[in-house]
Amino acid sequence: MTSKKMDYTLFIVTMILVAFGLLMVFNSSYYYAIEMGEDKMFFFNSELKWSIVGLVAMFIASVFNYKNYKPLAIPMFAVNIALLVWVLLKGVTRNHAQRWIAIGTQSFQPVEFTKIAVILLVAFLLEKNYQKINQPKILGIYLAIAGSNAYFIMKQPNMSSAMIIVGIVAIMLFVAGLRWLYVFSVGTLGSALAFFFVKSADYRYERWVAFLHPFEAKGDTAWQIIQSLYALGTGGLFGVGLGMSTQNKLYIPQPQNDFILATVGEEFGFVGTVILLALFLILIYRCIKIAINAPDPFSMFVASGITGMLSLQIVMNYAVATSSMPVTGVSLPFISYGGTSIMTLMGCIGIMLNISKYCGERTSKGD
Secondary structure, eight states: OOSSOOOHHHHHHHHHHHHHHHHHHHHHHHHHHHHTTSOTTHHHHHHHHHHHHHHHHHHHHHHSOGGGGTTTHHHHHHHHHHHHHHHHHHOEEETTEEEEEEETTEEEOHHHHHHHHHHHHHHHHHHHHGGGTTSHHHHHHHHHHHHHHHHHHHTTTOHHHHHHHHHHHHHHHHHHTOOHHHHHHHHHHHHHHHHHHHHTSHHHHHHHHTTTSGGGOSTTTTHHHHHHHHHHHHHTTTOSOTTOOSTTTTTSSSTTSTTHHHHHHHHHHHHHHHHHHHHHHHHHHHHHHHHHTOSSHHHHHHHHHHHHHHHHHHHHHHHHHTTSSOOOOOOOTTTSOOHHHHHHHHHHHHHHHHHHHTTTOOOSSOO
16 A cells, blocks of 8 residues: 555656657757658657657556566666667667667667666665675676676767766665765776777867867867857847747757757747756656655665656756757757657656655565
């Protein structure tokens, strides 16, 4: 028997974000779709379809007892590794990146499945040995999980998603009680490996540092950043009005994707981006509250992992759009275009809603 109803605030905020995301996908993509020779509703219709699938996934996850994920954790992780290998062997290449698996006329990015598979496996293992987390041998297991997935994802290449995977595991380990010394050491090692990867190719390094002085960058290295800054600057305090954006008219490449915040800022201004951020903060607050009040270690770690994933993507996307960090291909949760992403994110919210039903029913082992 559950102690209370699910967290309706989390559900309502999620649905507001999804609805606003659909609006912004249409607003930012219709001109680009026409230029591609498609119907102006092309991207909107696709996002709407996947949002409906995501709503179904959220409903199913909200009624599927979170404890039932325990026996699925290892099989799901195995499937995840198989998909990551498959995408490197037979994946679809777009814009010099091999990140998609095609099934008929549809395609999906397995890295979105990786996020939830890693969260469930790490939570499953942490429940058994979180009290031994500071033992090097135990810690090594989690580093191997994060490192192996990051390696396959970096080969696509998809550095931003690899960083998010590592960040998710790091957050879950911190919640489990990892010592600050280990947190610092792992963070330093991860930063060194990331820097080595960036320096391994001149074009990658130039793009990575372009955010420092975007208007002085060579060629088109900082084109997206510059156009995003133009959009945000043009929007001013209250924006130019719904549908009146100029920068998404073929200035920002694929404006419905990672730089969709630029359109939000141009059309709704600084006030609009702050209101959107406030909605995200409410979302994260509700997720943190669920994690704190989770009934057992497994659900606490799952909730912490999902909260960490959402937080990292929101912070990184806002930072990239404002040239506060190097450009990375991180979508804005629930707002950016992407079928696999919206379906996975809504499924994760469904898991959070299910956990929220049991908050207050404290158990020591979660069984």
